[in-house]
Amino acid sequence: xxxxxxxxxVLVTGGTGFLGVHTxxxxxxxxxxxxxxxxxxxKKDSIIKALEEGGITDFSHLSFIEADLTSDTNxxxxxxxxDYVLHVASPFPAQDPKDENELIIPAKDGALRxxxxxxxxxxxxxxxxxxxxxxxxxxxxEDHVFTEEDWTDVNVELPAYIKSKTLAEKTAWEFxxxxxxxxxxxxxxxxxIFGPAIGGITSASLDIAVSGILxxxxxxxxxxxxxxxxxxxxxxxxxxxMLNPKASGQRFIATSEGVMSFYDVAELFKKERPQYTxxxxxxxxxxxxxxxEMSNQKAKILLNWNPRSREEALLAGADSLMKS
Ligand code: NAP
Numbered sequence: 001x002x003x004x005x006x007x008x009x010v011l012v013t014g015g016t017g018f019l020g021v022h023t024x025x026x027x028x029x030x031x032x033x034x035x036x037x038x039x040x041x042x043k044k045d046s047i048i049k050a051l052e053e054g055g056i057t058d059f060s061h062l063s064f065i066e067a068d069l070t071s072d073t074n075x076x077x078x079x080x081x082x083d084y085v086l087h088v089a090s091p092f093p094a095q096d097p098k099d100e101n102e103l104i105i106p107a108k109d110g111a112l113r114x115x116x117x118x119x120x121x122x123x124x125x126x127x128x129x130x131x132x133x134x135x136x137x138x139x140x141x142e143d144h145v146f147t148e149e150d151w152t153d154v155n156v157e158l159p160a161y162i163k164s165k166t167l168a169e170k171t172a173w174e175f176x177x178x179x180x181x182x183x184x185x186x187x188x189x190x191x192x193i194f195g196p197a198i199g200g201i202t203s204a205s206l207d208i209a210v211s212g213i214l215x216x217x218x219x220x221x222x223x224x225x226x227x228x229x230x231x232x233x234x235x236x237x238x239x240x241x242m243l244n245p246k247a248s249g250q251r252f253i254a255t256s257e258g259v260m261s262f263y264d265v266a267e268l269f270k271k272e273r274p275q276y277t278x279x280x281x282x283x284x285x286x287x288x289x290x291x292x293e294m295s296n297q298k299a300k301i302l303l304n305w306n307p308r309s310r311e312e313a314l315l316a317g318a319d320s321l322m323k324s
Pocket of ligand 1: 013017020039070089090092106131165190192194202204
């Protein structure tokens with residue numbers, strides 16, 4: 001429990017999202033004053049429903065403000081008075097759009113809008129939700145353990161989402177270096193985020209790798225392994241990076257131990273939750289599996305972050321979806 005007396009004010013962008021709503025939940029549980037942006041105030045009730053499911057009964061410490069990453073409107077107002085900003089919002093569709101700019105523009109320009117407004121308002125630190133997409137998606141090197149030193153090369157052909165996250169993070173670091181004027185930045189690079197959906201708020205990761213497998217929509221296993229992390233641990237690492245003096249200027253890969261293929265995920269469900277698995281397909285691998293490994297040592301050592309296991313994250317995700 002953080003010090004409730006200090007009542008620090010934190011803005012979370014994208015409270016309507018899977019990670020955004022869990023982050024708002026943990027901040028409220030820890031006694032912060034929380035503001036959250038959403039594209040339309042019409043979605044406010046979905047956030048409240050999810051937070052109620054998470055156990056919140058007093059909403060007097062939460063406020064909502066409409067802001068879109070593609071427009072300047074309201075960002076100054078959103079960050080006003082905030083000690084910290086957790087910039088979580090960024091488009092994460094299940095399928096890449098035809099025009100990559102549909103993702104790149106809101107991701108990159110949106111990050112700049114949030115950083116500029118934060119600098120001008122005297123915010124102490126911004127924590128940006130980047131992705132492992134910005135770390136390890138252009139190098140298919142065998143026997144390489146990816147760390148925070150690695151960067152995805154945007155000069156090779158990449159899916160739009162991966163490019164959007166890499167460009168947004170690069171732009172954010174450049175801004176801090178050249179124009180930050182003392183504003184601090186920490187970056188979190190999560191792998192595939194799973195764990196429980198609250199209030200029915202899911203994300204492309206849960207939709208593809210949990211619903212997609214359990215509902216039999218996925219027929220084949222792509223030839224890669226993925227890191228898995230629980231949304232509760234990703235919210236937690238954002239708060240740790242917000243508070244820890246050593247986190248300023250650093251990026252942190254957020255992953256549990258080990259990696260899995262979609263086939264492994266299906267096998268886990270069959271073993272641990274056989275009652276959900278009647279529709280699962282064979283999930284034969286397409287091509288030879290490529291093993292991509294990444295390290296969570298920096299976050300564990302520097303931030304004292306202890307993520308749940310990948311099995312717990314996936315099973316909690318499945319349980320939450322199957323009960324709703
Ligand atoms: P999500 O549920 O789809 O959340 C995305 C959030 O971004 C939503 O609140 C969405 O608002 C908001 N957003 C999208 N476009 C916007 C725009 N133009 N203006 C304002 N807000 C906008 O996905 P998530 O998994 O929680 O993702 C949260 C963050 O984690 C993202 O930065 C994502 O890249 C990152 N991440 C996710 C994963 C994963 O596996 N889930 C892994 C690594 C990193 P609406 O509700 O209005 O659409």
